Amino acid sequence: MKKYLNMFLLIVAFSLIVSGCSRSSSNKTGGADGTITLSLFSSMNNEGEKKAFASVVAKFEEANPKIKIEVNSPGDYEDMLRVKMAANDMPDLFDTHGWSQLRYGEYVTDLKDMDWVANLDPALNQIIKDEQGKVYAFPLNQAKDGISYNVDVLDEYGIEPPATLDEFMEALETVKEKSDGEVTPLWIPGSDKSNIAQIFDEFATPLLITDQKNSYGDQLVDGTFDWNNYTLLAEKMKEMQDKGLLNEDVLTAQLQQATELIAQNKIAFTFVAGSLGPDATELNPDVKIGTMPIPAIHEGDQPSWIGGERHTLAIFKNTKHADEARRFLDFIAQPENIKTIAEGTSAPDALTTVDAENYFSKYYKEFEDIDVQPYFDRVYLPSGMWDVMGTTGQELLSGSLTPEKLSKKMGEEYNRLRKQ
Structure with missing residues (x-):
């Protein structure tokens, strides 16, 4: 004892x-x-x-x-x-x-x-x-999140920054066809589930919030949301993968690879942001990186910046x-x-006393009339759902979840986390 x-x-x-x-x-x-x-x-x-x-x-x-x-x-x-x-x-x-x-x-x-x-x-x-x-x-x-893109790649293939999801899909297919597979249309560093969650989170806003005929904010807040309305995002992501519009190593690619690849003109679009532009330009002074708002999904809706602090x-x-x-x-x-x-x-x-000119200032001014919407998960989802978005996204791309099962799992976790 x-x-x-x-x-x-x-x-x-x-x-x-x-x-x-x-x-x-x-x-x-x-x-x-x-x-x-x-x-x-x-x-x-x-x-x-x-x-x-x-x-x-x-x-x-x-x-x-x-x-x-x-x-x-x-x-x-x-x-x-x-x-x-x-x-x-x-x-x-x-x-x-x-x-x-x-x-x-x-x-x-x-x-x-x-x-x-x-x-x-x-x-x-x-x-x-x-x-x-x-x-x-x-x-x-401040955050004004959207999609980063290689300006020269888009110019070479005659692509304008897409304003709708349909135009975005067409742009990805054009890159694949005209580059003969040498340029990745949409590059995702999916080894970290957070980078996949970022895409679902940003596209959830035009899918479920900004279009008046398809706005479910109240239902998301009060717990009555039908998660079948979320399935389109998973379907589009799976369609991109099936058509070869994503990097083949999407589930093992790492964030730090983005700078070198886009500097070599091997990436057309990516959701990687931050200092991607200046970092890539350090490696290749001739490269130009732009940024654009998230395309609208529903007919008649407008693109959105996603942001806040x-x-x-x-x-x-x-x-x-x-x-x-x-x-x-x-x-x-x-x-x-x-x-x-x-x-x-x-x-x-973030201060009115400062007028900073940064790498993307030209694009922020070009799209200054576009509204900034808050991050979807911070307003409409219970704490913990960010991880769920990332995990289910990885499972979708690995083939272990169908789009329908992804939405079902999102709904189950949403209900579970709301009760905590």
């Missing part, structure tokens, strides 16, 4: 040590020389994005030698943050990546008293502010270094620093 008691005490002691290490990694105390280290978690994953952000962090540390910023950009960002939320052990600063209120709201400090709040783009008001005026996070940039920084409500974290946000909010981040991430800035 004594043997088991000693073993139990050892396990408890080890758990306390590990727990203490975990807490110290997220909210670090001052060093022996008085230096404060702030932990910061970001969902930035493209090299160009991380490079731009790192340059601003370096400037801050040079101007504030007693404050260090420990930046982490883990590939499994959401999973890691869920673990930290469960332990109430969040980083001092963290990216809410589109979930400032719904997922992270109870963990963040209210920032409404900070000077930069007066200069927020009004388009973000409903996204990072609530009805009581609480400001949940500082937006480093892109990358943000929130302050953990229990951080031991709130003053230092606020000082960092104030520094980030300076126009020259926001400009650096917006240009480095190829995304619009």
